[in-house]
Amino acid sequence: MSCQTMPNVAPHPATKEVEAGVPGEVRIVAFLCNWCSYAGADKTGMNQLPVPAELSVVRVMCSGRVEPTLILETFQKGADGVMVLACHPGDCHYKEGNLRAFCRAELLERMMPQLGVDPARFYFDYVSAAEAEKFSQVTNDFVASIRALGDTAPGR
């Protein structure tokens, strides 16, 4: 059996304080690049389009800054889903950071089953500064899919 098709992803052991978490609410972290996807998220606000309340944005200057280990750490700390949103190919403010982010995302998705995390809990996409509707769409879709998958640590 290939490691990529390994089913039955066990929830990873999450040790956390039970302080701010609300039962039934999933925890989603979205890494957004400052120039395109973060600006797109701002535009989503200006257009008053819905974004799930469970989504927490972490702003970085470039999606190329987000290394796979940081994403894995985010899961380890208790995130139920992680998004990395980048500038469209050719539009990167730093020329090619988004493509590096894409390559890393591809690699990470292949590694995740071996580390015990369902790759469906990770999402990479391109969102431009103008794509408010897309930002609203992909965040709602992703959060809905994570809600369907459930909490990574149901007992908490």
Place this chain on the structure above:
Amino acid sequence: MNKQPKTAVILCTCSGIITEKIDWDTVRAQLAEHPDTPVVTTDELACGAENLEKLATWLKEEKPERVVVAACSPREHERTFRTLLASAGINPYYLQMINVREQVAWVTADPAQATRKAARLIGAALKRVQHHRPLVERHVPVRTDVAVIGAGPAGIQAALTLARAGRMVTLIEREPFFGGMPVRFEELFPNLECGPCLLEPGMGELLHGPESERIKLLTLAEVTEVKGSFGNWQLSLRQQPRYVDPELCIGCMVCAAVCPERRENPWNCGGELAAVDGPFVGALPNLPHVDAGRCLKLNGQECGACLAECPLEGALDFDDTIRDSVVEVGAIIVATGAEELPVVPPTFASKDNVFSAYAFERLLAMTGPSGGELVKGDGSAPASLAIVQCAGSFDDAVTYCSGTCCQAALKYAHIAGAKQEGLTVTRLIREQVVPGINAARLFSHDHSHVVRYDGLGDLTLAETPNGRVIVCGSNGAEVPADMIVLCGPTVPGSGTTQTARLLELGLDDAGFIAPIHALSGSFLSPLKGVYLAGTCRGPGDIREAFASGTAAAGVALSELVEGRDLTVDPQVAVVDAEQCAGCKSCIRVCPYKAISWDEGTKAADISDILCRGCGTCVAVCPAGAITAQGFSRAMLRAEIEGVVS
């Protein structure tokens, strides 16, 4: 005991817009229970001028070491609140902004959820700011002198613009003369004005006018090495010997008249030059140069014909040698130009009276090989002229349209027709691109026959009783072709390729220098302090060359101002030399060539001037030796922990 630095939280209502969804009282109640015991204030409009004054007073009273502002997007007001911190005597980089307007209040329908999200984000920010470090903007003195590489119209225009603003300019030209391509063109599209006449006022100003004191023109010179960064570049130059002292020579060309040795004239695509000669009549600076390969005296033979006749003792200097020098400048303008790719399909090879566009320009020019006479190789007048446009464009090697050969072809048709009455002119085209109001005048008066063809493979030559014809295989057309002009595609000049390599600039698919942005930054290279002008950026016409020369100079003037130091953003990446494993992965991924290898410390070293803070190197470093200041691992980890806990 609470050992955390004291933190202040500013909650902005944005004139009630934020508080439509977020209940700051609930958040304040939660913050009152927070283990870090932050001090909290709610402000109606934190960005307002009066409010900022009040907030500064409050911060001065509370003396926090960290500040969290929950308001609008940091893309809008991060600078405002950094300034607020500075005015209260707090390091501006101790700020963390939470975007509760665009990214919470405006996108969350349920006020309870919005309030909870805002509280969560503020909690994360409180964790994050504990890891903030005080950062200081560094100020670096910059040189305001500029080097311009390439003295065609773009380079000349850039140099003059800079010199008129009082800047010292080194203008570096590889040829023995300057003026680039159009100075060799008799007439220019679309108004058929004379090329040298258009350029010579500027060239004269540069050589003899008030600006000549600020522009140092180096001909026969090339850049051999470039070191440094924005504000402080070092260019190593190599200047080939001219064997003529420009200070003494009066340009009478008596030397050329008596020189016994001949060589081919590469600038005229025909005709000959003496071993000591000027490239063509009117070339500036008005000086001969000696071809060291052909001069008898320089090759050990007994000759001194030129020396004997030269009216100025010492003007001919056979002891002249290669001169290496270094210039130090703040910015570099690359204006190294493009050239025509000579495309000759096999069926046209070694046939008489087949010209490249450039060779035909020279044939039409009064300073050209035939003195401007439209004559064939045997000296007779042609009965017909076939101008093959798009010769080699739109094929596998050159996929693009150069956008200038339609202009040239219309001009050739007009000039050739005027030089010889009754000349049959045919333009063979694949596509035709003649936009613009000025172009319409020449286009609407064009009397050429127009034949469409399907690539150079479509064309063959045939002899008929009425003379030579080009046969188009695809449509059977027979085009009378006593004389043939093949308008080859515009490709990067060898100087452009060489300069791009020296500066480690990226190239586009066609080999031209890739600008930082095709639309908004076509005069800027990705390297700060290196600007682009003219056709090193892609095919273009003379208007484009003048415009981009002015633009590149304008950028240099706005970025390098006398007495204004370069302010270096401290939010850059830094290497911990102790931890660096020496894999050099970061050097390979940096899009700005900001990272170099320090042999002394055996570690990567990041130039804070060149770094733009993207953090790609941070992500790639396997040793974790690189920190993105302002976005450090510790800060991001704390923030992540805050939002998921």
